[in-house]
Amino acid sequence: MMEQAEHKQNINDKDIQAILGTLLRAGVIISMTIVLIGGIIFLTHHKGVIADYKVFKPEISEFSSIAAIFNGLATFRGDAIVQFGILMLIFTPIARIIFAIFSFFLERDYLYVIIGFIILAIITISLSGGLAH
Amino acid sequence: MSVLLFTIIVLFGAFLAGLLGSLTGLGGGVIIIPMLTLALGVDIHYAIGASIVSVIATSSGSAAAYVKEGITNIRIGMFLEIATTVGAVCGAIAAVYLNASFIAILFGCILIFSAVMILKKKVDHTTSDHTDKWANYFKLNGSYPDKGEVHGYAVKHVPAGFSMMLLAGTISGLLGVGSGALKVIAMDNIMRLPFKVSTTTSNFMMGVTAAASAVVYLHRGQIDPGIAMPVCLGVLTGATVGSKLLLKIKTDKLKIVFAVVVDFLALQMIYKGINGL
Numbered sequence: 001m002m003e004q005a006e007h008k009q010n011i012n013d014k015d016i017q018a019i020l021g022t023l024l025r026a027g028v029i030i031s032m033t034i035v036l037i038g039g040i041i042f043l044t045h046h047k048g049v050i051a052d053y054k055v056f057k058p059e060i061s062e063f064s065s066i067a068a069i070f071n072g073l074a075t076f077r078g079d080a081i082v083q084f085g086i087l088m089l090i091f092t093p094i095a096r097i098i099f100a101i102f103s104f105f106l107e108r109d110y111l112y113v114i115i116g117f118i119i120l121a122i123i124t125i126s127l128s129g130g131l132a133h
Numbered sequence: 134m135s136v137l138l139f140t141i142i143v144l145f146g147a148f149l150a151g152l153l154g155s156l157t158g159l160g161g162g163v164i165i166i167p168m169l170t171l172a173l174g175v176d177i178h179y180a181i182g183a184s185i186v187s188v189i190a191t192s193s194g195s196a197a198a199y200v201k202e203g204i205t206n207i208r209i210g211m212f213l214e215i216a217t218t219v220g221a222v223c224g225a226i227a228a229v230y231l232n233a234s235f236i237a238i239l240f241g242c243i244l245i246f247s248a249v250m251i252l253k254k255k256v257d258h259t260t261s262d263h264t265d266k267w268a269n270y271f272k273l274n275g276s277y278p279d280k281g282e283v284h285g286y287a288v289k290h291v292p293a294g295f296s297m298m299l300l301a302g303t304i305s306g307l308l309g310v311g312s313g314a315l316k317v318i319a320m321d322n323i324m325r326l327p328f329k330v331s332t333t334t335s336n337f338m339m340g341v342t343a344a345a346s347a348v349v350y351l352h353r354g355q356i357d358p359g360i361a362m363p364v365c366l367g368v369l370t371g372a373t374v375g376s377k378l379l380l381k382i383k384t385d386k387l388k389i390v391f392a393v394v395v396d397f398l399a400l401q402m403i404y405k406g407i408n409g410l
Contacts, residue, residue, distance in 0.1 A: 014203065017200050017201055017203055017205075017207075018201055020200050020207075021196075021197045021198065021200040021201035022197070024193045024194070024196055024197040024200070024340070025193075025194065025197035027193060028190055028193045028194045028197070028369070031190075032190065032365070032366065032369060035362055035365060035366060036366060038358070038362070039140075039362040039363070039366070042358065042359070042362070043136065043137060043140060046136045046359075047135060047136055047137035048135055048136070048137070049135065049136045050134065050135060050136070051134050051135065051136045051138075051139035051140075051359065053173075053174075053175040053176055053179050053357065053359075053360060054174050054175070054176060055176055056176040056177075056178040056179060056233075056355070057354075058353055058354035058355070059354075060354075061354030061355075061357065063358065064351060064352055064353065064354040064356075065351075065352060078358075079358040079359065080358075082358035082361070082362045083356070083358045083361075086186055086351075086356060086358070086361055086365070087351075089186065089189050089190055089193075089365070090186075090189060090344045090347045090348060090351070091344075092189070092193050092340065092344075093189060093193060093340035093341040093343075093344045094341070094344055096193075096340070096341070097211075097214075097341060100207065100211060109272075111271070111272075112208060112211060115211050115212060115215060116211060118215055119211065119214050119215060119218055119341065122215070122218045122219055122222060122345060123218060123222075123341075123344065123345050123348065125222070126222045126225070126345055126346075126348050126349050127348045
């Protein structure tokens with residue numbers, strides 16, 4: 001009985017690991033493709049412009065919030081698309097945490113469900129943006 | 134310099150950084166930041182923002198492969214992520230109050246430390262002593278497959294390892310790097326994990342740690358699409374090629390050459406930092 005239960009658990013863990021791996025890979029490939037497409041559009045419009053990053057000027061940054069990125073996306077601007085791809089990339093490991101919470105819940109490992117929520121809470125607090133200033 | 138030329142140079146440099154970073158185990162971030170600041174005169178805040186994005190890309194990409202093999206200890210990873218994400222957010226917030234010179238000097242010191250770490254011979258500290266009550270409570274002890282055999286291992290000194298991870302997270306958030314060298318100390322030396330498990334688990338954690346500080350950087354305007362785009366595409370491509378080459382070539386000599394180059398970059402960063410950039 002005991003052995004059987006353990007065996008079942010192992011298969012479960014293996015499945016979870018396979019899905020987790022696919023999730024991470026898909027997230028990277030999709031977001032990097034978006035960055036590449038956005039980059040090409042950005043370059044065709046800006047290739048002759050002088051690149052100036054000598055001084056950090058946060059006030060001229062246009063896409064420094066999720067709302068601003070989505071607004072820029074509507075205008076089909078290359079730099080907004082790049083930033084959207086980066087946003088997707090940032091969300092890949094966050095999606096991984098959500099998936100892990102879900103799978104620990106299925107395994108009835110509630111201690112790790114709580115740990116997952118703690119990590120998610122820390123990221124959400126920093127996502128609210130208030131901490132950046 | 135035009136945007137097109139800038140993009141091409143950064144793309145090439147980032148490819149090289151990703152390639153060497155993956156061959157030596159140091160990671161791409163620690164090379165791309167000095168390259169952007171020293172060679173191209175980019176402000177260190179932009180360099181850090183771009184680097185953290187590339188850390189997420191490379192760590193998620195390689196974690197995907199390791200997780201499937203079943204070597205990564207997901208429980209240890211998630212347990213320690215509490216420490217690294219808290220550290221990362223604190224580090225990213227603190228970065229705004231520190232001036233660029235101080236960050237450059239600190240960066241130089243971490244670079245020298247990392248270079249020493251890649252040359253140091255690794256000593257196996259694994260144990261099968263299952264008495265640590267923290268490890269038992271959080272179910273951290275585990276096993277991993279290697280050449281068809283399953284090896285069990287036990288975890289020790291959990292609170293000390295957790296504290297070290299807090300520091301690793303803070304450095305990661307402050308400097309925009311994966312801080313792999315500090316994570317290795319916490320997992321190999323303090324918590325006594327087998328190498329394979331510690332390397333892959335540290336890699337697995339890097340994505341979440343970097344994402345926590347990346348959102349702070351994004352809101353602060355430190356992630357500029359014009360720099361982040363060539364950096365993350367270049368580093369990811371370089372790291373992918375590197376991981377394929379790693380199976381075919383010996384990296385001992387490369388590590389020595391690389392450590393010298395990294396020390397040179399580190400001294401330049403410190404020098405520039407002292408002179409007010």
